[in-house]
Amino acid sequence: MSGTYLGMPAFPRAARDAVRDTTLRGNLRHATHTIRDKRARAVAELDDWAALREAGKRIKDHTLRHLDRYLVRVEEAVTAAGGTVHWAADAEEANRIVADLVKATGESEVVKVKSMATQETGLNEALEAEGIRAYETDLAELIVQLGKDRPSHILVPAIHRNRGEIRDIFRSEMGEWGRPAPEGLTDTPAELAEAARLHLREKFLRAKVGISGANFMVAETGTLVVVESEGNGRMCLTLPETLISVVGIEKVIPTWRDLEVFLQLLPRSSTAERMNPYTSMWTGTTDGDGPRAFHLVLLDNGRTDTLADEVGRQALRCIRCSACLNVCPVYERAGGHAYGSVYPGPIGAILSPQLRGTGSEIDASLPYASSLCGACYEVCPVAIDIPEVLVHLREKVADQGGAGHRLERAAMRTATWLLDHPAALNAAERLASSTRKLHPKRLPGPGARQWTNSRDLPDLPAEPFRDWWKKNHA
Amino acid sequence: MRVALFATCVNDALYPSTAIATVKVLERLGVEVDFPAAQTCCGQPQYNTGYRRATEPLVLRTARAFEGYDHVVTPSGSCVAMVRDNYPRIGAKAVAEGRGRELAGAAASLVPHVYELTEFLVDVLGVTDVGACFPHTVTYHPSCHGLRMLGLGDRPRRLLEAVRGLELVELPGAEECCGFGGTFAVKNADVSEAMGEDKIRNAMSTGADVLCGADNSCLMHIGGMLRRQDAPQRALHLAEILASTEEEPLR
Ligand code: SF4
Numbered sequence: 001m002s003g004t005y006l007g008m009p010a011f012p013r014a015a016r017d018a019v020r021d022t023t024l025r026g027n028l029r030h031a032t033h034t035i036r037d038k039r040a041r042a043v044a045e046l047d048d049w050a051a052l053r054e055a056g057k058r059i060k061d062h063t064l065r066h067l068d069r070y071l072v073r074v075e076e077a078v079t080a081a082g083g084t085v086h087w088a089a090d091a092e093e094a095n096r097i098v099a100d101l102v103k104a105t106g107e108s109e110v111v112k113v114k115s116m117a118t119q120e121t122g123l124n125e126a127l128e129a130e131g132i133r134a135y136e137t138d139l140a141e142l143i144v145q146l147g148k149d150r151p152s153h154i155l156v157p158a159i160h161r162n163r164g165e166i167r168d169i170f171r172s173e174m175g176e177w178g179r180p181a182p183e184g185l186t187d188t189p190a191e192l193a194e195a196a197r198l199h200l201r202e203k204f205l206r207a208k209v210g211i212s213g214a215n216f217m218v219a220e221t222g223t224l225v226v227v228e229s230e231g232n233g234r235m236c237l238t239l240p241e242t243l244i245s246v247v248g249i250e251k252v253i254p255t256w257r258d259l260e261v262f263l264q265l266l267p268r269s270s271t272a273e274r275m276n277p278y279t280s281m282w283t284g285t286t287d288g289d290g291p292r293a294f295h296l297v298l299l300d301n302g303r304t305d306t307l308a309d310e311v312g313r314q315a316l317r318c319i320r321c322s323a324c325l326n327v328c329p330v331y332e333r334a335g336g337h338a339y340g341s342v343y344p345g346p347i348g349a350i351l352s353p354q355l356r357g358t359g360s361e362i363d364a365s366l367p368y369a370s371s372l373c374g375a376c377y378e379v380c381p382v383a384i385d386i387p388e389v390l391v392h393l394r395e396k397v398a399d400q401g402g403a404g405h406r407l408e409r410a411a412m413r414t415a416t417w418l419l420d421h422p423a424a425l426n427a428a429e430r431l432a433s434s435t436r437k438l439h440p441k442r443l444p445g446p447g448a449r450q451w452t453n454s455r456d457l458p459d460l461p462a463e464p465f466r467d468w469w470k471k472n473h474a
Numbered sequence: 475m476r477v478a479l480f481a482t483c484v485n486d487a488l489y490p491s492t493a494i495a496t497v498k499v500l501e502r503l504g505v506e507v508d509f510p511a512a513q514t515c516c517g518q519p520q521y522n523t524g525y526r527r528a529t530e531p532l533v534l535r536t537a538r539a540f541e542g543y544d545h546v547v548t549p550s551g552s553c554v555a556m557v558r559d560n561y562p563r564i565g566a567k568a569v570a571e572g573r574g575r576e577l578a579g580a581a582a583s584l585v586p587h588v589y590e591l592t593e594f595l596v597d598v599l600g601v602t603d604v605g606a607c608f609p610h611t612v613t614y615h616p617s618c619h620g621l622r623m624l625g626l627g628d629r630p631r632r633l634l635e636a637v638r639g640l641e642l643v644e645l646p647g648a649e650e651c652c653g654f655g656g657t658f659a660v661k662n663a664d665v666s667e668a669m670g671e672d673k674i675r676n677a678m679s680t681g682a683d684v685l686c687g688a689d690n691s692c693l694m695h696i697g698g699m700l701r702r703q704d705a706p707q708r709a710l711h712l713a714e715i716l717a718s719t720e721e722e723p724l725r
């Protein structure tokens with residue numbers, strides 16, 4: 001995954017600053033609560049939502065089980081339609097393939113459709129290193145790029161920015177990249193959108209190469225699908241001469257009939273719309289229309305390893321709707337950057353440690369970045385049981401030992417021993433109760449200190465329940 | 475009818491009043507209550523922190539302790555969710571690891587018999603008015619496990635609404651997690667506190683005397699925050715409100 005995130009501190013530390021940034025917390029709270037309420041209304045309109053969700057889950061599971069077969073079908077169909085398919089085992093290989101393809105066109109500029117896959121591989125930075133400038137054309141992605149920032153949300157990468165900040169970024173940075181912001185730009189949404197439109201128009205008309213991802217790949221015809229709101233993606237898909245699409249291998253679905261299910265699930269879950277404004281589909285190349293050359297880069301980058309994990313593989317059903325982010329109380333307070341990945345929130349907490357492994361400090365901390373409240377599972381349109389996967393990954397992290405886990409394991413074993421010996425447990429309870437007057441309200445030591453920083457401990461009872469029972473009932 | 479009380483480790487050691495209240499409510503309704511002394515803890519803290527193998531002895535212990543009872547009742551939604559959702563998983567993983575069917579068998583024997591208190595009252599006994607009296611303003615926090623994993627729905631509210639003298643007021647943002655989450659409260663202390671602060675701010679905005687819940691672990695976190703801030707509101711378990719009567723009122 002993108003090298004820019006290496007060396008991130010573990011989640012609790014990264015979250016600390018965000019928690020204390022009241023403006024950020026206010027922005028996030030407002031944004032996530034607005035969209036979650038709208039989503040709930042949009043979903044409630046459909047009386048077959050539960051059935052749709054189940055269908056989405058099944059189609060994805062079926063496809064993942066026969067992924068090899070469907071990917072070969074995609075390759076055959078794309079090739080037959082005049083496209084070229086490339087296979088990339090990891091981010092580096094994908095970036096190399098794309099850079100070589102761009103260089104072969106003799107161009108040094110490309111326009112980009114918003115794409116999680118190329119964010120994941122850090123493609124823009126890789127192209128930059130080869131002297132190729134990649135221009136993001138999605139509005140929020142443009143804000144992130146101009147601000148030399150990182151995305152903090154799957155759907156709204158600049159969710160952490162307010163309008164004033166966006167105006168400042170446009171004013172100071174647009175000129176660096178092309179057409180500058182108009183004189184006296186204010187922070188009204190209409191003016192900001194117009195500034196972006198003028199800035200991007202230049203890029204669309206000049207670019208000879210477009211780079212995209214895809215929301216879905218339909219195996220039976222080799223058709224790629226992009227779902228968006230602004231229409232900028234469609235410009236990138238149709239105007240350039242060469243189109244390169246980088247797509248995760250899990251994005252394939254078998255047939256057009258299956259697409260029907262996802263085109264209902266996705267917009268309502270992500271933008272709370274009944275249907276998204278633009279759905280673009282392309283199949284290889286067509287004479288006299290659209291790009292003359294089409295390349296599909298199929299990206300693995302940890303996905304087959306994820307597929308090998310019986311519990312964890314359900315994360316590959318994800319359709320990147322971001323509904324789980326918008327309902328997550330932890331994301332709402334910690335912000336997207338704390339997750340140290342282009343995939344923040346609950347899905348990021350289970351996807352990143354699987355795609356990247358749990359070797360780094362940040363990846364080992366992500367499975368714990370949840371109170372297991374289950375709100376993410378409840379809204380997920382493909383029923384990914386995120387809490388189940390989190391606990392499963394916690395086991396992996398605990399098993400690998402390391403920072404604090406050896407101590408914790410010992411404590412857990414001791415607790416289990418005590419709990420497996422009721423007489424000893426009862427003795428411990430009695431001891432605690434009989435010394436209860438001595439217990440301070442604030443305690444030192446790891447764990448206890450964190451707890452008593454903001455909360456009082458409960459008063460210990462005069463006697464445990466089992467003693468009361470013996471006296472009164474036995 | 476004879477039921478086994480599953481008091482849970484938290485209730486036993488820290489909140490015996492909740493377990494006592496559960497006994498009182500059940501006995502008042504003519505239920506014969508047993509407390510199998512071999513029980514201790516469902517293993518939730520170990521399991522949720524990633525120590526599945528350390529959970530296994532407790533799965534076996536819990537299942538054996540309640541063998542032979544048609545109904546096992548507990549005033550803790552999260553422990554019921556642990557048994558219902560995770561015991562079968564723990565059993566299945568042991569089978570997949572080639573360690574026999576003992577755990578899977580234990581899970582299968584226990585799961586169909588375990589009830590959260592409000593489920594048991596409303597679904598099995600068919601009562602919503604348990605003859606309680608509690609003349610206070612109360613707001614209800616539906617803990618995540620009860621709300622989403624068990625789908626308790628409006629059962630707790632129906633029980634509260636039938637309590638004489640009790641005025642139930644809506645808790646803003648009721649469905650949001652309070653931020654406890656077991657070891658989450660320690661491992662991600664800052665985020666946990668931020669969540670808890672929002673929860674108690676919402677709770678205090680209702681003006682209620684009491685914040686009521688059906689899970690003492692959440693109440694320990696919320697109540698601990700209320701007390702640290704010297705708030706006039708207190709956190710109380712649903713069972714204790716249901717146990718309160720005109721003759722024997724809760725202080
Ligand atoms: S995990 Fe589910 S809710 Fe979250 S982004 Fe993926 S599909 Fe959407």
